[in-house]
Amino acid sequence: GENVEQHPSTLSVQEGDSAVIKCTYSDSASNYFPWYKQELGKGPQLIIDIRSNVGEKKDQRIAVTLNKTAKHFSLHITETQPEDSAVYFCAASSYNTDKLIFGTGTRLQVFP
Amino acid sequence: DSGVTQTPKHLITATGQRVTLRCSPRSGDLSVYWYQQSLDQGLQFLIQYYNGEERAKGNILERFSAQQFPDLHSELNLSSLELGDSALYFCASSVASEGKGTQYFGPGTRLLVL
Numbered sequence: 607g608e609n610v611e612q613h614p615s616t617l618s619v620q621e622g623d624s625a626v627i628k629c630t631y632s633d634s635a636s637n638y639f640p641w642y643k644q645e646l647g648k649g650p651q652l653i654i655d656i657r658s659n660v661g662e663k664k665d666q667r668i669a670v671t672l673n674k675t676a677k678h679f680s681l682h683i684t685e686t687q688p689e690d691s692a693v694y695f696c697a698a699s700s701y702n703t704d705k706l707i708f709g710t711g712t713r714l715q716v717f718p
Numbered sequence: 719d720s721g722v723t724q725t726p727k728h729l730i731t732a733t734g735q736r737v738t739l740r741c742s743p744r745s746g747d748l749s750v751y752w753y754q755q756s757l758d759q760g761l762q763f764l765i766q767y768y769n770g771e772e773r774a775k776g777n778i779l780e781r782f783s784a785q786q787f788p789d790l791h792s793e794l795n796l797s798s799l800e801l802g803d804s805a806l807y808f809c810a811s812s813v814a815s816e817g818k819g820t821q822y823f824g825p826g827t828r829l830l831v832l
Contacts, residue, residue, distance in 0.1 A: 648826075649722075649825045649826050650761070651720065703774055704821070705766065705776055
């Protein structure tokens, strides 16, 4: 069935360093890949998304890359700040459904 | 603030009881989605409504049901509650359906079944 694997489950970095979170999806019909940030006690907040007709998308310190052949997509955060500390979820959905299949989450801690 | 509102924020109830969770989508959004977040299952899609009609179903238990009203707000009904139903329940909304809309999540309802 549909599955999204996410690694690592926890990630600790020093402020100013880069952080990379990787996801792999199983459904070859998947064509939409959003990333959400969830802070304690809050709902998931969309931070960036990419569709399958694009290989890379950047928004200030955040970028997402997609390799459709390998069914991989990754989130890159540069110049990390303590306020980037949160749980990050990748997700995937296919063109004919809005059902988001989520990864298991990555807890990112940025130390000052 | 995503513009999606959910009530109540917290709910404590007993096994066997029935509860209703409410969601108001962002202004202009026609699709409403319900997700369950638990420690062991992660974030799981339950059900989607688009403009009042059920559009997609996930791993939603038969004890759970939902509906979307003419004003586009949605309710998720959970009945015969079990301890394992304790979780965070999120509502999300998007402007469209079939892969054309970005989903924005509400703050969630934390359900505790004792």
